[in-house]
Amino acid sequence: MPTPDRTSLDAIVLAACELLEHDGVAGLTMNAVAHRVGVRPPSLYKRVESRDQLIRLVAEATLTELAARLDAATSPRQLANSFRAFGHERPAAFQLVMAPGAGIPVAGIEFGVAASASILRVAGELAGEAHALEAARTLTAWAAGFVGMELNGAFQLGGNVDDAWQFGVTHIVAAISMP
Structure with missing residues (x-):
């Protein structure tokens, strides 16, 4: 048996x-x-x-959770803040999916597509559908870079990091918004 x-x-x-x-x-x-x-x-x-499959499953679960959080956002600022909060709550998972490093297995493309849907939606609302992808990439690159630097303790020049985040969100949103 x-x-x-x-x-x-x-x-x-x-x-x-x-x-x-x-x-x-x-x-x-x-x-x-x-x-x-x-x-x-x-x-x-x-x-x-295998361990590779295990890491891939963790990356996929991470992107599924991130997608659910971002789907709930109703404004660009809320979307960005949800993204940042996720990074702070799950820093290792955030870095696994945003900057996995050489040789680290990654999630299937469909999980990245699902996690990107809300960002593309908000970016399309800001920049217009013709520029949604470019705007989404700009927003994601800035936010992922900022959060990654926070997680790695890279902001060493003093000042308030929360204020810098709010300044960045305001100006990135303004930069990608259609006139």
Whole structure:
């Protein structure tokens, strides 16, 4: 008689997401996830074939969560603030999907498309549909760069970083808005 399943793919991905935040990508191992969900490592391979697949599943779950948060935004400022809040709440996951680094598996394109939908919608409202993609890329690049610098402690010149964020959002929105 086969042994009953002791864990689910959802539980595995959740455990992997938690490990990512606690131990970073280097600590995201099959053994660590198996231990966290209470199974032996060989049992984990029944659900996830490799560490690369595990990292990809974490990236996909991250983009799914980010998409849901951004979908709730009703204004450009709220969208940007939701993006930043996500980065602060899930810094390792944010960096995994925004700047994965060489050799790190990435999410399937459909997850990136879903996470980009709200940004494209807002960018289209600001810049017009003909320039939505360019405006979305500008907004995303600025916000991801700013949040990445925050997470890495790169703002060392003093001043209020929250004020700088608000200044940036105001001016990026103005810059990509149609006259």
